Amino acid sequence: MTLEAYADTIVPGEKRSADDRAIAGVSTGGGAVQAGALELLQWDATGIHDGLDDLVRLVNEHAQAYAAERGLALDPAVPPFVALEYPDRAALIQLLTKPGHPEKEFWVLLSLFCNMAFDSAAHLNTAQAMADGHPGLKAMGLTQPDADGLWRFEDYSYGREFARLHPDTTSTGSPA
Amino acid sequence: MSTTAERTDVLVIGSGFGGAIAAYHLAAGGADVTVLERGPWLESKEFEHDYKLGSSYTRVFDFTVGDGMSILGGNCVGGGSVVYFAAMPRAPRFVFDRQGSIGRRMWPGAVSRDTLDPWYDRVEESLSITKQNWNDVSYAGGLWAAACNHSGRTANPLAVAIDNTKCVNCNWMMAGCRFEAKQSLLVNYLPAAIAHGARIRPLHEVQHLSRTPDGSYRVHYNVVHDDDYRLQAGSGVIEAKIVVMAAGAGATPVILQRSEAHLGTMPRAVGRYFSGNGERLNTAVIDEAKAAELFGLERGDGLAYAANHIGKGPTVASWDKLDGSLPEYSRYSLEQLYFPPGLGTILAQVPGATGPSWFGKEKKEILKQWASWLTIFTMIEDDNEGVFGPPPATGNSHRISQQMLGRGNLRYEPTKNTLGAWAASDAEVKEILEKDGLAKVMPWTNDLVGAYTVHPLSSCRMGDDPHTSALDDRNELRDHPGIFVTDGSAVPGALTVNPAMTIAALAERAVPGIVQAAQRRGISVTYGAPAPDGSASGRKNVLPLLPSARG
Ligand SMILES: Cc1cc2nc3c(=O)[nH]c(=O)nc-3n(C[C@H](O)[C@H](O)[C@H](O)COP(=O)(O)OP(=O)(O)OC[C@H]3O[C@@H](n4cnc5c(N)ncnc54)[C@H](O)[C@@H]3O)c2cc1C
Numbered sequence: 001m002t003l004e005a006y007a008d009t010i011v012p013g014e015k016r017s018a019d020d021r022a023i024a025g026v027s028t029g030g031g032a033v034q035a036g037a038l039e040l041l042q043w044d045a046t047g048i049h050d051g052l053d054d055l056v057r058l059v060n061e062h063a064q065a066y067a068a069e070r071g072l073a074l075d076p077a078v079p080p081f082v083a084l085e086y087p088d089r090a091a092l093i094q095l096l097t098k099p100g101h102p103e104k105e106f107w108v109l110l111s112l113f114c115n116m117a118f119d120s121a122a123h124l125n126t127a128q129a130m131a132d133g134h135p136g137l138k139a140m141g142l143t144q145p146d147a148d149g150l151w152r153f154e155d156y157s158y159g160r161e162f163a164r165l166h167p168d169t170t171s172t173g174s175p176a
Numbered sequence: 177m178s179t180t181a182e183r184t185d186v187l188v189i190g191s192g193f194g195g196a197i198a199a200y201h202l203a204a205g206g207a208d209v210t211v212l213e214r215g216p217w218l219e220s221k222e223f224e225h226d227y228k229l230g231s232s233y234t235r236v237f238d239f240t241v242g243d244g245m246s247i248l249g250g251n252c253v254g255g256g257s258v259v260y261f262a263a264m265p266r267a268p269r270f271v272f273d274r275q276g277s278i279g280r281r282m283w284p285g286a287v288s289r290d291t292l293d294p295w296y297d298r299v300e301e302s303l304s305i306t307k308q309n310w311n312d313v314s315y316a317g318g319l320w321a322a323a324c325n326h327s328g329r330t331a332n333p334l335a336v337a338i339d340n341t342k343c344v345n346c347n348w349m350m351a352g353c354r355f356e357a358k359q360s361l362l363v364n365y366l367p368a369a370i371a372h373g374a375r376i377r378p379l380h381e382v383q384h385l386s387r388t389p390d391g392s393y394r395v396h397y398n399v400v401h402d403d404d405y406r407l408q409a410g411s412g413v414i415e416a417k418i419v420v421m422a423a424g425a426g427a428t429p430v431i432l433q434r435s436e437a438h439l440g441t442m443p444r445a446v447g448r449y450f451s452g453n454g455e456r457l458n459t460a461v462i463d464e465a466k467a468a469e470l471f472g473l474e475r476g477d478g479l480a481y482a483a484n485h486i487g488k489g490p491t492v493a494s495w496d497k498l499d500g501s502l503p504e505y506s507r508y509s510l511e512q513l514y515f516p517p518g519l520g521t522i523l524a525q526v527p528g529a530t531g532p533s534w535f536g537k538e539k540k541e542i543l544k545q546w547a548s549w550l551t552i553f554t555m556i557e558d559d560n561e562g563v564f565g566p567p568p569a570t571g572n573s574h575r576i577s578q579q580m581l582g583r584g585n586l587r588y589e590p591t592k593n594t595l596g597a598w599a600a601s602d603a604e605v606k607e608i609l610e611k612d613g614l615a616k617v618m619p620w621t622n623d624l625v626g627a628y629t630v631h632p633l634s635s636c637r638m639g640d641d642p643h644t645s646a647l648d649d650r651n652e653l654r655d656h657p658g659i660f661v662t663d664g665s666a667v668p669g670a671l672t673v674n675p676a677m678t679i680a681a682l683a684e685r686a687v688p689g690i691v692q693a694a695q696r697r698g699i700s701v702t703y704g705a706p707a708p709d710g711s712a713s714g715r716k717n718v719l720p721l722l723p724s725a726r727g
Contacts, residue, residue, distance in 0.1 A: 010535045011543070026537050045229040047406070047576035090536050099623050105241075105583070108624050109576070111535060112522055119517040119543060120227035122234075127225070139540075140517065141547040142485065150225050150354065153486045156345035158473060161310045162321035163331035166495040172300060173307025173335035174266035175498050175509075175673065 002056045005082045007037035007114040009089040011136070021078050024086035030135025036124065037117035046113055048106075055110055058103065059096075066092050184210040184375075185699045186690075187395050187416035189382045189431065192255020193676055194422030194663030196365040197683040198690060202420075203372035204705030205691055210375045210414060212397055214423070214571065215252035217378035220362075223352030227518060230403065233351040234580040239519060240426055240573045241581070244626040245452055245562055245588030247426040248519070251405075251579075253378050255424065256676065257360040258352050260630075261489025261513070262337040264305045264677040266296050270500030270507065271671050277449070277559045277591075282668045284640050284649030287682075295681035300335075302707040303359045303680075308333040312340050314487025315475065316550055319462070320512035321492045322471040327608045329496050334511070338488065345487045347514050368708030379409075381571050382431055385419060385659070386438035392697075393419045393658065398570060404578045408570070417697040418658050420690065422683075425450065425632035425665035426584065427572040429646075432636065432653070434567045443654040445646040446636050450562025450586060452629030453555055454508065454670040456598050457515070458605045459524040460550045460615035461542055470612055482547040489514050490553065490674075497604075498672055505557050505593045508601045509673050510608075513553040517546070523624060524549070527616035534621050550615065552605045556597035558670050560634055562588040588626060631675050636665035638682075650689035651682070658693060662686050 004022035013031020015023050023033055042049050056079075063080035066088065067073075074083035081089065096107040116122040118136035121129040127149035130137055145151045168176035185208040188199045195211060203209040216235055224231045237259045238251035250256035269289040276282045299305070313321070313333050321331035342357035349358060356363060370376065379400045386394045395414045401407035421428045429447035436442050467473045468480035475483065493511040500507075515521075525533035526542050533539070542549075565585035568574045573582030590598070602619050609615040620628065638661075639645025642654055651666055653659040662683040664675060671678055691703040 011540050012537050027540050031540065043229070045404075045578040047578065047581065086537075087531070090532050093535065094532050097624065112519075112624075115522040115535065116518055119521045119546075122227055122229050122518065124228060125231075126227045136543075139544050141482070141544070142517075145225060151346040151348065152344035153346065155475065156314055156483075156487050157311055158313075158315060158318040158475075159311045160318060162318055162471075163325035163329070165332050166330040166498075168498075169332055169495075170266070171307075172305070173332065174296075174677075175268040175495050 002060055002079045002081050003038060003041060003052065004033050005089060006059060006110065007032035007117070009086070009093055010111050010114040011035070011118040012086070021082050024089065026086045029139055032114045032118045035118040035121065035134065035136040037114045040117040040123040041113055043123055048109055048113065051106070055106060062092060062096060181394060181413045181415045183415045184208050185416065185701070186210070186418045186420060186694060187212065187393070187414055188420045188422060189395070190214070190255060190421070190423035190427070190663060191253045191361070191366065191376060192250055192257060192422060192424060192663060193361065193680045194683045195255065195420065196361040196369065197680060198420045198422065198662050198687060199374045200365040200369040200372070200708055201687040201703065201705055202690065202694065202701060203369045203374035205701040205703055207694055207699050207701040208373070209369065210416070211377065212380040212382050212395065213253050213376060213378050214381040214400060215250070215378060216402060217253040217376065218352060220352070220354055220356050223354040225346065225348045225351065225354070229578065231351070236352055237350065237580060239581050240584040241625050242584045242586030242588060245586050246625040246628050247584070247586070247632045248628070248630045249424050249426055249632065253376055254360050254362045254366060258362060259350050260676060261349055262358050263334045263490045263511070263674045264303065264337050265335055265673045267671040267673055267678045268498045268500065274504060274557065274669055276669045277561070278644045282639060282644070284638055286649045292681050292685065295684040296677060298684050298707050299677060299680040302364055303337040304339065305335050305337045307335050308340070308491060313491045314345065315481060315483035316487055316514060317491030317512050319467060319473065319481050319550060320552070322473070323608050323614060324494045326470060327611050329494050329608065331492050331494050334490055334493055343488060347485055347487055347516070349489055350516060364708045382423065383570055384431060384435040384438060386435070388415060391658070392417050395419060406575045406578060417699055418660070418690065418694050421659060421661045422663040424663050425635045426586070428661055428663055428665040429564050429635040430567045430572040433564065439656060441655070443642065443646040445644055447564035449560040449634050449637055449644065450564065450588065450632065451558050451560045451634040451670045452562070452588070452627055453631035453633050453675055454558040454594065454597065454672070455629045455631055456554045456556070456601065456627070457513070457620045458552045458554070458602060458617050459620065460552065460609045460617040461527065461545050462548045462550055462615045463613060464548055466612065466614050470614060484514065484547050484549045487514060505597045506600060507672055508554055508556040508597060510601065510605060511553045511555070513551045515551050523620035523628065525618040525621050527618045533618070534624065550609070552609070554598070554601040554605065555670065555672050555674070556594070556601055557672060558594040558597070559591040560669055561591050561594065562586055562635065564635065590627065631664070633664045633667045633675060634669055636661050637668045638666045639668055651686040652689070652693065658697065660686060660690050660693070
């Protein structure tokens, strides 16, 4: 649940049900969670799969401290990070990923993979993910590949001369 | 000491530009050449259009996060040429007179644009580099040119090593070119080297060198697991009379640092003066209606642009600031570029964000406009401020992910000169692209993985001054005769343009000296092989005739 809340802070999505606590619900359409962030994070290919329990524990400790400093009351029914409102989740991740924070590298890495679940579906075959309507690739407007799973674009150029060449250009197209 | 080590005349470390070019000429000249390459050896049909971890997209490249600077490079037979965008301009004349951080000319006296031009010519022939025309330029390049023109600037279609008759504009160049349109080293120098007997061993990662009593070198390697690069599958040693180091500017100095315990003191400049070629990226989110209104752009279907994903890497650059009369650190080029999702996207920031700029609610909104992004790549003159710390246990990084991602020991703290040059170029990109409301622009953040380069240079540079250069002007490592460095680490500083052309030309230039050193060590080798594809133009004319000739 904590990892879902973290991933949802990086690329937020829509609540899966009215009582969804992990997803803050500040955005429409799928976010990192719907895009499969948990699947990607738990895959051993990432190299962070082993440390996820520690990251969950740590981010909840940070959330507790963050809340205490600001006098926020946290709902004990859910993990502390999940209990934070979206702006506080985001503010905490900003603190943890700031240059100079001793744990910065872990949080950057975690954020990177959460983002990759959405923007490149790095746990899925891309053509298949496109065919299945992966929420991230779809939201970003990636186009469908050809039947053989490869992309080709017949139209690719305006075919117009748009500017003067730099006067010091060699005949082979280099700076003189 | 074991006497059963394998032997070769010339051992080449790395198979990118520096390695492939040296391997070809030495093999063609008659030497026994072995190439050890850390990455896998993939054929064109294995280059997939797939972002999945473990596909060619992650197998063939390497991302090393340092302290203040991260390096993206090739990791396969063919090195950076397999993942690169094939923009191949020559470096402008003034670059060779740069002083950089040392206060006097940093290039060796023997190297200038004039002395390098014949070597550039040779590379141009070998890789079939051609000047593109406006019909080859992608929508993104066209838009960039139109914006440059609109704000009173010039713009140039780039010279590229791409066979545009084969290119399908898929924009998957970073995963390796499936269609053999990109003239990577896999289609010229490397097959020519193999034809002359060179042996290439993929998944062999060199760790360090030591010396034999007779002054040859022992090259110690680990074999890397073919799927999970964190695992090792054995190790070994090869003895060679000549070693050509070409593991790239992020790896060559690390191998030398690790070798210091065996070879003795390294020149002071090994692992210092690293330059990221002054790179920086800006992401613009284009207002489609404005693009149509200002430049009359249309792609059919009512679309003006929305073509971030169509085309190839960089196709158009603006060279107005490549003016030798301007002071150092104020000269740079601005190049349109495609960057695929994944590593890059997270570094793009939301223009005018009120909350976090690289993640969160507002970032998701600009991700939805991804097709309307235009990425501009700046190459400024930096201050060679990178320094490598003590080497990691193996290779040049501590590997985190199965492929692609590792933590290295490079430290880079940009100086005022570098920061000032970045700021000036950012301001110009903003001025050009925000004019009349065309776009909103923000540079990539340096806060997450530091500055970011795909053009590592200068970590083991050539020069005339032993204090500030690790190599003499013939690319030989000072005080360690028989070791040559021919990759990007030999280039003395940032080039203000894409570097592969200059790396390749310098490698071509280094070969006659390596051949002489080899001869002095008793290797039977001559110099003078033609460009590997010297017959390219001839064959191009003849091949289409063959089917009818057969009939
Ligand atoms: C995405 C991308 C796009 C680019 N686009 C352009 C472009 O358009 N134009 C341009 O000019 N440049 C471009 N470049 C940069 C260009 O690829 C490099 O400048 C060039 O490849 C450097 O050549 P090199 O010989 O120094 O090293 P590389 O080509 O990097 O070759 C080094 C080789 O050594 C291997 N190696 C490393 N360590 C070891 C070891 N310990 N043992 C054995 N082998 C080892 C590596 O796997 C690699 O294959 C791009 C780079 C990237 C990543």
